[in-house]
Amino acid sequence: MAAPLAEQQAARLAHADALAAERGFALTPLRRQVYAAIVASDRPIGAYDLLTALEPQRGRVPPTTVYRALDFLVEHGFVHRIESRNAFVACCELDRPHQSQFLICETCGETVEIPGGELAKQLSNSAPAHGFEVHHQVVELSGLCAACKIHQPGSAAGR
Incomplete structure (x- = not known):
């Protein structure tokens, strides 16, 4: 429990x-x-x-x-x-430095942190090819959480 x-x-x-x-x-x-x-x-x-x-x-x-x-x-x-x-x-994850991405619900505001070291590394590694030096990286994905998706009119789950 x-x-x-x-x-x-x-x-x-x-x-x-x-x-x-x-x-x-x-x-x-x-x-x-x-x-x-x-x-x-x-x-x-x-x-x-x-x-x-x-x-x-x-x-x-x-x-x-x-x-x-x-x-x-x-x-x-x-x-x-x-x-x-x-x-x-x-x-x-207070114990160790890490890169995260965030899932943010557009309806209720629920925000979930998801670890994503590989994605962060991939994004940072692609930047120099374009002559860009990364100093700070934030990835935020907006959409609907599971609960809001169920109640969203017109969504597959809300029908």
Whole structure:
């Protein structure tokens, strides 16, 4: 039986704390609260939604403070930025650096991280042939998740 959601979230936070300590840096209270809000969100969450989520705990927080925490969390691999949504999701594999792609539902916003080192390597390796140097790579695929596909009028599953 799967652990209750609160237990899963607590385990993810404990794992992040342990990794930060192992890597020689601390998750400050603000960084930890931002990370916790992202972990608790069932969809990608934007910076201004994070400000609202933090307000009961911290009062009004300047947006630049949250952006600095987000930059830190992205830099250290705790979260990913979903470019097309200008939002953030918790990384599914904190333990190791990796390349990921994201499946994003256009209807409900569900976002799934899928590991994709081979695709990332293939894309990066093809760029030099065109005289291009890759500095950052994000692959986001938009469509319908299984649940929304069933309810979508006109789709094969929704008929």
